[in-house]
Amino acid sequence: MMSKYFYMNLAIELAKKGILYTSPNPMVGAVCVKDGKILSSSYHYKFGELHAERKCLMKNLDFSGAELYVNLEPCSHKGKTPPCTDIIIEKGIKKVYIAHEDPNPKVKGIEVLRESGINVELGILKEKAIDLNQAFLCNMIEKKPYVTLKIATSLDGKMATYSGKSKYISSPSVLKYVHLLRSENDAILVGINTVLEDDPELTVRLKGYEKRIKRVILDSSLRFPINSKLFKTRDKSEIIIFTLKKSDKEKKEKLKNAGIIIKEVNEDSKGVLALDEIIKELYNMNVGKLLVEGGTKVASAFLKQGKVDKIIQEIAVNKILGGDFSYSTELKFNIPEEGEIIKDWKIYDMDDNIIIEGSINVYGYN
Ligand code: AOF
Ligand code: ZN
Numbered sequence: 001m002m003s004k005y006f007y008m009n010l011a012i013e014l015a016k017k018g019i020l021y022t023s024p025n026p027m028v029g030a031v032c033v034k035d036g037k038i039l040s041s042s043y044h045y046k047f048g049e050l051h052a053e054r055k056c057l058m059k060n061l062d063f064s065g066a067e068l069y070v071n072l073e074p075c076s077h078k079g080k081t082p083p084c085t086d087i088i089i090e091k092g093i094k095k096v097y098i099a100h101e102d103p104n105p106k107v108k109g110i111e112v113l114r115e116s117g118i119n120v121e122l123g124i125l126k127e128k129a130i131d132l133n134q135a136f137l138c139n140m141i142e143k144k145p146y147v148t149l150k151i152a153t154s155l156d157g158k159m160a161t162y163s164g165k166s167k168y169i170s171s172p173s174v175l176k177y178v179h180l181l182r183s184e185n186d187a188i189l190v191g192i193n194t195v196l197e198d199d200p201e202l203t204v205r206l207k208g209y210e211k212r213i214k215r216v217i218l219d220s221s222l223r224f225p226i227n228s229k230l231f232k233t234r235d236k237s238e239i240i241i242f243t244l245k246k247s248d249k250e251k252k253e254k255l256k257n258a259g260i261i262i263k264e265v266n267e268d269s270k271g272v273l274a275l276d277e278i279i280k281e282l283y284n285m286n287v288g289k290l291l292v293e294g295g296t297k298v299a300s301a302f303l304k305q306g307k308v309d310k311i312i313q314e315i316a317v318n319k320i321l322g323g324d325f326s327y328s329t330e331l332k333f334n335i336p337e338e339g340e341i342i343k344d345w346k347i348y349d350m351d352d353n354i355i356i357e358g359s360i361n362v363y364g365y366n
Pocket of ligand 1: 050
């Protein structure tokens with residue numbers, strides 16, 4: 001007989017399979033066990049499609065008296081799909097193991113299941129399940145996208161040489177990892193300087209990962225070049241440029257006519273694009289996970305204004321670049337303790353690079 005931890009862990013691992021397409025929905029896996037055997041299992045594949053529990057239980061099997069393991073509280077509301085609690089009750093499930101509650105105010109699944117006489121055990125592998133769905137929890141609790149800041153630096157923490165060249169600091173295997181990271185997000189954001197310097201495509205270029213993500217450019221005075229690779233992309237519908245209301249009207253029209261989405265935002269007190277408005281607007285466009293890829297100005301503005309949930313720094317430990325292109329010059333702390341904003345961190349190594357992932361905000365623990 002396997003333990004309840006084993007089955008919940010399996011549900012979490014299955015949930016992870018949904019990482020590319022479920023956002024802004026959570027990743028959810030479900031495992032149904034009867035007489036010590038796994039009768040059925042499934043996961044939430046894609047935003048808008050059937051939930052994990054329904055996919056798991058809609059098979060033509062005898063589920064009566066079985067136990068169900070699911071990493072998130074089953075929904076009890078009618079959304080794009082019918083309530084999961086309905087099918088759990090209908091199929092005669094005896095006990096439901098749930099890792100953690102759903103902060104979605106519409107969801108009262110635990111209550112509904114208990115009221116119908118089903119035994120509910122809450123909290124199995126809670127921490128692991130909460131870590132998995134940080135983006136969803138951030139979306140639900142804060143009503144904003146989960147923001148990951150990705151920066152590639154040299155050993156001395158510089159994002160470019162003194163003359164501004166940043167292509168390529170990291171090794172080829174790290175560049176592949178970056179595409180994987182892009183594929184796990186809904187949108188990628190850069191400043192106009194990055195477009196002018198690097199002429200990036202901002203697409204996911206990894207075999208087997210044909211995923212389109214939104215490409216967001218912050219460009220206050222609309223310097224976006226029409227000879228750029230971005231402008232030459234055939235389908236420009238996923239390109240969004242945030243600019244000031246006062247920027248060149250003719251250029252706005254030209255870009256709009258080419259299929260690019262232009263969003264006008266206000267300036268903040270420092271005369272730069274208001275990040276709050278941008279983040280809100282992206283959330284309204286269904287961006288649950290936003291990857292900020294720099295350069296220095298954008299990175300330091302996001303950090304300074306407390307908009308970063310997670311930071312991923314790729315350090316090319318074999319390079320020292322010198323110069324001033326650090327991503328944190330705008331931050332001003334007096335004593336080192338004030339800079340202690342990273343809650344937990346992990347470290348990986350790849351060729352001549354190390355990758356450090358650190359969380360600044362952690363959601364869902366209270
Ligand atoms: C579950 N199992 O697999 C998922 C759940 O618009 P809908 O119908 O897809 O509902 C989305 C909400 O349902 C989402 O915000 C979250 O609260 C919950 N997601 N619930 O029981 C699942 N993906
Ligand atoms: Zn559901």
